[in-house]
Amino acid sequence: MATITLSRQLGSRGDEVAQAIGERLGYRVVYRDLLNTAAQRAGAPELALEVLDVLGLLQTSATPQAHQAFQQALHELMVELADQGKVILIGRAGCVLLRERLDVFHVRLVAPVAQRVERIAQQRGLSPAAAQAQVEASDQTRRAYLRQHHHANWDDPHLYDLVINMEKLTVDSAAALVCLACTHQVDRHDSPLERPLG
Secondary structure, three states: OOEEEEEEOOOOOHHHHHHHHHHHHOOEEEOHHHHHHHHHHOOOOHHHHHOOOOOOOOOOOOOHHHHHHHHHHHHHHHHHHHHHOOEEEEOOOHHHHOOOOOOEEEEEEEOOHHHHHHHHHHHHOOOHHHHHHHHHHHHHHHHHHHHHHHOOOOOOHHHOOEEEEOOOOOHHHHHHHHHHHHHOOOOOOOOOOOOOOO
């Protein structure tokens, strides 16, 4: 695979897994740079200054036109990065924007809510209740983002080539699974299911 997109629930250790995959494959991990570059291309640099909240999602007072230009620039940038290859794109609906490309492998990381809440509480020094609120808000916001901008269901397993439950896995084992799956992915051009009859 030339490119990997990685979608993750808050508290599922997705960023750590992405870094581990990158180290194994020699791939560059791209996350916040996507937002900053897209904001500049959209001609709305103020988006780059306001771009992230604790959920990692766009929350600004920019005009609808600026948001539309931002989404277009983000799509174009993802296509350019996929063309370059050897890149891991974290979030930003990469599983939707690049879903027609055969050279892109889409991964999603999930984990039980209780485990994610405990992890976020420890990482951010929050009470269990505050961590629970952040996890729930993150899930809701990310679902809304894909629904609003891409008419897609964030939880639909068919958006991804591989869904990994991190409940019992280490970061290294999850990274190894992704690398193995990418290496052994069936070539859809040669798959018997894709060959024309006759």
